[in-house]
Amino acid sequence: MKASIGTPPVDIYGIIDTASDLVWTQCVPCDVCFNQIHPKFDPKKSSTYSEISCHSKKCQEWDQIHCSPLNSCNYVSGYTSGLSKGVLAKEKVTITSTSGQAVSFDIAFGCAHNNTINYNDHTTGLIALGLGPLSFPSQIGSKMFSYCLLPYGTEYTDPSITGKISFGNGSEVVGDGVVSTPFVAVGNQYYVTLEGISVGDTYVPFNSSRKVSMGNILIDSGSTLFALPPDFYNRLEVEVKKRISIEPMKNDTLLGNRLCYRTEITNDNGPLLTVHFDGADVELKPIQIFNQPVRGYDIYCFAIINHAKTELADLGDQGLYGNYVQANFLIGFDLETRMVSFKPTDCTKL
Structure with missing residues (x-):
């Protein structure tokens, strides 16, 4: 899923994951990271970036956190293929509506500085679609979403073709064959x-x-x-x-x-x-x-x-x-x- 983050905006490309709850993207500096062809997000270059305090309610919404000496809310998120570690922060995220208009939200996300996950190089992180309070649908207030995934290997045979995802009104799955x-x-x-x-x-x-x-x-x-x-x-x-x-x-x-x-x-x-x-x-x-x-x-x-x-x-x-x-x-x-x-x-x- 493509979105943009920060001010000025930087494009991110996240794997959509219905089984997880934290949105994250690789950030500068990245101590251990998988390769990505897109620029990493640099929080120092965004005027809307702010770290979340370790003692805030938002920080407590994630179950694997610890406080840094500077009071940052450091997160760990585990997956079958490895771990993502970084800092929980607040940032402006922008997606495109079905009418072609840019729509922005302030969300909490993981600014990842250490990843042992090996995603493909067209990816910058993960868009969580689970039911937890920090998932993307929860944070933008969407009560429904739908997606259409491409057949395996399409990204190699024709990179210009992309899958689709939508949230809220218009994302209903209706019609023949449902x-x-x-x-x-x-x-x-x-x-x-x-x-x-x-x-x-x-x-x-x-x-x-x-x-x-x-x-x-x-x-x-x-x-x-x-x-x-x-x-x-x-x-x-x-x-x-x-x-x-x-x-x-x-x-x-x-x-x-x-x-x-x-x-x-x-x-x-x-x-x-x-x-x-x-x-x-x-x-x-x-x-x-x-x-x-x-x-x-x-x-x-x-x-x-x-x-x-x-x-x-x-x-x-x-x-x-x-x-x-x-x-x-x-x-x-x-x-x-x-x-x-x-x-x-x-x-x-x-």
């Missing part, structure tokens, strides 16, 4: 209920008992893969393999135990999956569930994984619905009705 499912708020995150997945016309339930707990899967736009507990994944993989006549790769040291093929899986030779959320069936075509994890190599892997023995193992008997399978859907979050909506959409054409 399906909706209720979400449960757990730790300021959006959990929905996954009942099972059909491979072609074969239904695979989330649990063999066919009983599921409400809110058993996290909608996470900041993670890539669709991760499932071992028992469910193993039963699902059996059915997927049955419908692909090609022999999968075996014992590859780079790919581990992932289901991968040396032949491209297309809509002609792969299965259609239907994800059965509570009250909403979402269809995933083969090209949405197989992708190339290593650029430059003709290897195509299942975008759904067994989360055991991965960095996501802490999910236990729950799952994670990542951004690979969210691509080419207009996905809306209504924070008042507590619903998530999905509409099949060519996100390259919005």
Whole structure:
């Protein structure tokens, strides 16, 4: 997501993350940072920048803070891939409205000076879309938002095409083909209920008992893969393999135990999956569930994984619905009705 920050404004490009609550961008000086092609934000050059006092209410809204000797509110934010550390500050952020007008807000954000996260170089930080008080929707007072993510790899084949995100009025997901499912708020995150997945016309339930707990899967736009507990994944993989006549790769040291093929899986030779959320069936075509994890190599892997023995193992008997399978859907979050909506959409054409 593109926004601008400070006075004079500097463009920032944040990964949108429905599973986190703190907006941050890399700042000068940056002691340990990932590479970015865009200029880093320099707070000393902005007339509207101000650090947040460690004893303020705003500082206490973040759970991982400590006071510096100068009374700054120093934050730490942890992710699966690493940490972001810096100073909580207040700044003017500007985005463009649907009518083309610039709209500005004063928000609290993390001015990051130390990051062990390895984002791609087109990114400057993160736009948090969670339910916490410091998330972007919370701070701008938006009760709904929607986004449309590009298919994996589009940024490399045509960098001029961008995904879309909108907040407030006009961000509703409506029209033909829309399906909706209720979400449960757990730790300021959006959990929905996954009942099972059909491979072609074969239904695979989330649990063999066919009983599921409400809110058993996290909608996470900041993670890539669709991760499932071992028992469910193993039963699902059996059915997927049955419908692909090609022999999968075996014992590859780079790919581990992932289901991968040396032949491209297309809509002609792969299965259609239907994800059965509570009250909403979402269809995933083969090209949405197989992708190339290593650029430059003709290897195509299942975008759904067994989360055991991965960095996501802490999910236990729950799952994670990542951004690979969210691509080419207009996905809306209504924070008042507590619903998530999905509409099949060519996100390259919005």
